[in-house]
Amino acid sequence: MLMFPTLNEQMDLIRSGAVEIIPEDELIKKIEVSIKKNKPLIIKLGCDPSKPDLHIGHAVVLHKMRQFQDLGHHAILIIGDFTGMIGDPTGKNVTRPHLTLEETRINGQTYLEQATMILSKDRLEVRYNSEWLGEMSFRDVIELSAKYTVAQLLERDDFNIRYKSGQPISVHELLYPLAQAMDSAAINSDVELGGTDQKFNLLVGREIQKAYGTEPQVILTMPLLEGTDGVEKMSKSYNNYIAFNDTPRDMFGKVMSIPDNMILRFFRYGARGTEKDIKEMEEQLKSDSFNPRDAKVRTAKQIVAIYHGVEAGENALAEFEKIFKNKDVPDEIEEMRLDVESQVQPLMDVLVLTSLAPSKKEAKRLIEQGGVTVDGERIGDFRAEIDLSKERLIKVGKRKFLKVSGNLIDKINGKMYQ
């Protein structure tokens, strides 16, 4: 038999880090009923499978979902395979390309794999919204859209801005919030989680649930974590993200690159810092004798540990110190063998063939700017050649390392020598 923590215990944990809970008293009531009837709440989190690469910004809300699971509630992850075909309006004036159902399905699977790095697999249900949205007839859609008005939809900030500034809004984009709201009605969610940018959509869910005669969900919003630049929100398009699938080394380095004033935020929302630890770090950062770098290291280690384990966090730290403090080379460097007709190759070509540079022009620039090192020796002449008969260590910029060697092949019949 399940035992739920007390109301206060639940609320303390649920409130921590949340921006808004609307309306909070309804949540309290729901939890009270849940404890009394010993019945878990249904917690909804929708995800957009058009972008299957999760980053730490997405993690904020997943961590919250996990807390609900730990409290004994039932998590439903909705993969928006159907809505993915529409694409959530991003506020950008470009309407995004639509994906096919198959594509969104594949992405959804990838998404799930990553999400379960944070979510528990117990008390987790995964639903695809094509299940109900795909079944709706045009009549159903009209019925649904009759329950909401254009003016209400235009209240949404990004619609509003686009409308006022004369940028296009397609009708299907307007329909998106309604589709998402339909999900809530379909699964009877008690609580829906989302980033603060989702507030509008989440609230529409309440209205639509009421319109279909079910108890409205409570919405809980989490902040949007800024990216490594500390300015824009974390997003792939700003290239300021830390992906779940980043290597420990990259993850660590990226955390180390955040501005000092972001340390606490990353610690709380990215590293899952407890209230107690956050307080402690806050005090430390206030003291002059404390080096903010140490707080960053702690945050970085903890974040790496979530995705790669504690040991990986320690190793990443060691590597980082090696590369940047001691300007040394990392322990593990990727190796690559190139098929060549001659062991002596122009360095520029090698850079392009190994994808260290995207084009020969770019390779030339890198060399001329002194960004390329072979076996520790800086090469300044873009015409330089490199002998690949033994393994060479090429370094491009501060943090790209590659061991390259040549693999002689016969041009005529493609046979390998060696």
Place this chain on the structure above:
RNA sequence: GGGUAGGUACCGAAGCGGUUAAACGGGGCAGACUGUAAAUCUGCUGAGCUCAGCUCUACGGAGGUUCGAAUCCUUCCCUGCCCA
């Protein structure tokens, strides 16, 4: 349906017949510096080559005028706004 304003490189935005691979800003990359992959400063930022030079591709698409077009003309596509 009528009128009108637009569509420029990764993004924003100049240019409105030649000296424009296209000002400026952001972003990105490299170098110096640093606790730091932060901040700051400097440089670079379409591609290929027999590389202080040459060639090709590029200003929504397709044609045309011209010695020469992102810039002028025709036409098509896309978008905003106003009127109906």
